[in-house]
Amino acid sequence: MRLGILTGAGLLAAAVVLTGCDSPPDTAKITDSKAEAAAKLKQSKTAKIALARKVKANELGQIPVLMFHRVIKNPATTDDRTPQQFRADLERLVRDNYVPISASEMVTGKINIPAGKHPVVLTFDDSSPSQLTLNEMGVPQPDTAVAILREVAAKHPGFRPAATFYVTRDMFGKTVREEQAQTLGWLKDNGFDIGNHTRDHVNLRGRSEKEVEDQIGGIAKQIDDLTKVKPNSIALPYGNQPTKKEWALHGKLYNHAGAFLAGYTPAPSPFSKAFDPGGIPRIRVMEKKGDCAQFCSEAWLDWLKNNPDMRYTSDGDVSTVAYPKFKNPYLRKSFTTWSLPY
Numbered sequence: 001m002r003l004g005i006l007t008g009a010g011l012l013a014a015a016v017v018l019t020g021c022d023s024p025p026d027t028a029k030i031t032d033s034k035a036e037a038a039a040k041l042k043q044s045k046t047a048k049i050a051l052a053r054k055v056k057a058n059e060l061g062q063i064p065v066l067m068f069h070r071v072i073k074n075p076a077t078t079d080d081r082t083p084q085q086f087r088a089d090l091e092r093l094v095r096d097n098y099v100p101i102s103a104s105e106m107v108t109g110k111i112n113i114p115a116g117k118h119p120v121v122l123t124f125d126d127s128s129p130s131q132l133t134l135n136e137m138g139v140p141q142p143d144t145a146v147a148i149l150r151e152v153a154a155k156h157p158g159f160r161p162a163a164t165f166y167v168t169r170d171m172f173g174k175t176v177r178e179e180q181a182q183t184l185g186w187l188k189d190n191g192f193d194i195g196n197h198t199r200d201h202v203n204l205r206g207r208s209e210k211e212v213e214d215q216i217g218g219i220a221k222q223i224d225d226l227t228k229v230k231p232n233s234i235a236l237p238y239g240n241q242p243t244k245k246e247w248a249l250h251g252k253l254y255n256h257a258g259a260f261l262a263g264y265t266p267a268p269s270p271f272s273k274a275f276d277p278g279g280i281p282r283i284r285v286m287e288k289k290g291d292c293a294q295f296c297s298e299a300w301l302d303w304l305k306n307n308p309d310m311r312y313t314s315d316g317d318v319s320t321v322a323y324p325k326f327k328n329p330y331l332r333k334s335f336t337t338w339s340l341p342y
Contacts, residue, residue, distance in 0.1 A: 045340075048317060048320060048340060049322075049342045051316065052315040052322035052340060052342050053342045055115045055116035055313060055314075055315065056313055057115070057116075057313050057314060057322035057323065057342075058309065058311070058312060058313045058323050058324065058327070059111070059269060059271055059314065059315065059320075059321045059322050059323055060271055060312075060323045060327050060330050060331060061310055061311045061313060061323075062265075062266035062268060062269065062304065062310055062311060062312060063106065063118075063119050063120070063266060063268075063269060063312045064098075064297070064300060064304065065103070065106070065123060065280065065281070066120065066122055066282065066297055067123055067125065067235075067262065067284055067285060068081065068122065068123065068124045068145065069124070069125050069126055069128065070126075070130045070131070071086045071143070071144065071145040071148070072130050073143075078284075078286060078292075079284070081285060083143040083148060087148055087151075090149065092301065093120055093301075094159050096118070096305055098117070098118045098119070098120040098159075099113040099119060099120070099158065099159060099160055100119075100120055100121070100122050100149075100160045100161070100163060101113065101119045101120070101121060101162055102121070102162050102163070102164050102192075102193035103121050103164035103232070103233045103260065104164065104193045104195075104232040104257070105162075105193075106121050106258070106270060107232065107258030107280070108232070108270075109270045109271060109335070110318060111270075111314065111318065112318040113160075113314045113316070114158065114314065114316050115314055115315055116313065116316070117158075118304075118312055118313055118314070119314070121164065121267075123163070123195075123235060123260065123282060124163060124164070124166065125166045125197060126170065126197065127165060127167040127168055127171055129144075129172050130144060130145065131146060131172065132144055132165070132172050132183060132187065133172065133173070138182070145163075146192070162191065163193065164192070164193035164194070164233070165187060165192060165193070165195065166196065166234070166235040167184070167194060167195065167197055167219060167231075168198060168199065168200065168201045168219065169199050169222065171183065171184070180226055181226045184226050184229070185226070188229055193233075194231055195232070195234060196219055196223070196231040196233070196235075196256065197219070197234065197235050197237065198216055198219060198237055199216075199218040199222070200215060201237045202237060203238050203240050204236060204237065204240055204242040204247075205238075205242065207242060209243075209244075212247045213251045216247075216248065216251055216254055217251050220251075220253045220254040221253050230254070230255070231254065231256065232256060232257050233257060233260060234248055235259075235260045235282075236248060236260065236261060236262070238262060239261040239262025239263060241261075241279060245259070245278035245279060249277065258277045259278050261279055261280060261281050261282060262282060263281065263282060263283060264281065264283065264284070264295040264296075265281045265295075266311075267280050271331060271335045272332060273330050273331070273332050274330070275332065283295075283297050319338065321335050322340040322341075322342065323339075323340075323341060323342075324341070325341040325342060327341075328341055
């Protein structure tokens with residue numbers, strides 16, 4: 001076979017084809033596409049702002065972080081709650097349009113709840129058997145905190161069964177390694193957050209850096225060995241910080257995004273300048289009695305309900321931080337690109 005030689009009209013046709021292959025892009029079409037994309041982006045932002053305004057979103061508002069301990073039939077201290085009281089605590093949150101999130105979600109700013117709802121963080125200290133005990137089939141025993149939380153969540157769709165359990169070496173009353181792994185593994189597999197509460201529940205105030213490292217790192221390693229979970233936050237025993245706050249956040253065996261105290265106010269939003277990851281306040285759960293007439297859960301939930309402009313209200317979009325424009329001075333600079341003032 002021989003190669004033909006192009007002449008005359010054939011050569012002209014080939015030239016046209018080749019010219020078409022090398023022709024410059026259609027700048028008009030590109031400009032139109034960019035304009036269309038910009039219009040869609042503007043339309044989307046306008047819609048987001050309209051929704052934020054409609055639900056009065058304020059993601060610079062305060063978040064109640066509730067501190068629980070044991071849930072038992074016969075309370076021995078004011079920190080204990082009966083199963084009936086705990087159910088009532090949760091039902092109050094349902095009525096007030098709260099949705100539970102984990103401590104990890106809060107400190108990392110991943111607050112993904114519906115528009116118009118308010119986040120609440122449920123925290124449980126000391127890893128008590130009353131919080132979680134599994135039967136021989138791996139089902140939470142009735143009237144434990146986890147069982148009650150799941151019952152209430154099932155009754156009220158949208159109320160997430162989310163909570164953070166701050167663990168010590170007591171490990172929900174389990175001393176056998178396999179049983180510890182079963183219990184922590186159940187929490188992990190069922191979407192619950194596991195936090196650090198030091199190995200021996202010791203007061204960290206005045207302790208050396210090495211002692212702090214041993215206490216926090218010791219339980220962090222144990223949790224990681226049992227479940228491959230690295231706790232993202234710590235609840236400081238007695239609410240006391242070490243000599244340097246940084247010691248509670250970062251060590252050789254741990255890296256926490258937040259350290260929680262023991263009281264007495266709602267916590268600043270993680271997007272607010274007031275947020276201090278080394279000292280996040282929590283609220284004791286109790287009725288209005290004595291000091292708790294002003295500084296415990298019933299009083300603070302009443303206050304937040306009566307001062308809605310101070311409470312965190314979601315815009316329903318985890319990728320934005322929505323708030324009224326006049327609150328702009330309170331936004332942390334690191335979240336400027338997320339901001340959606342209206």
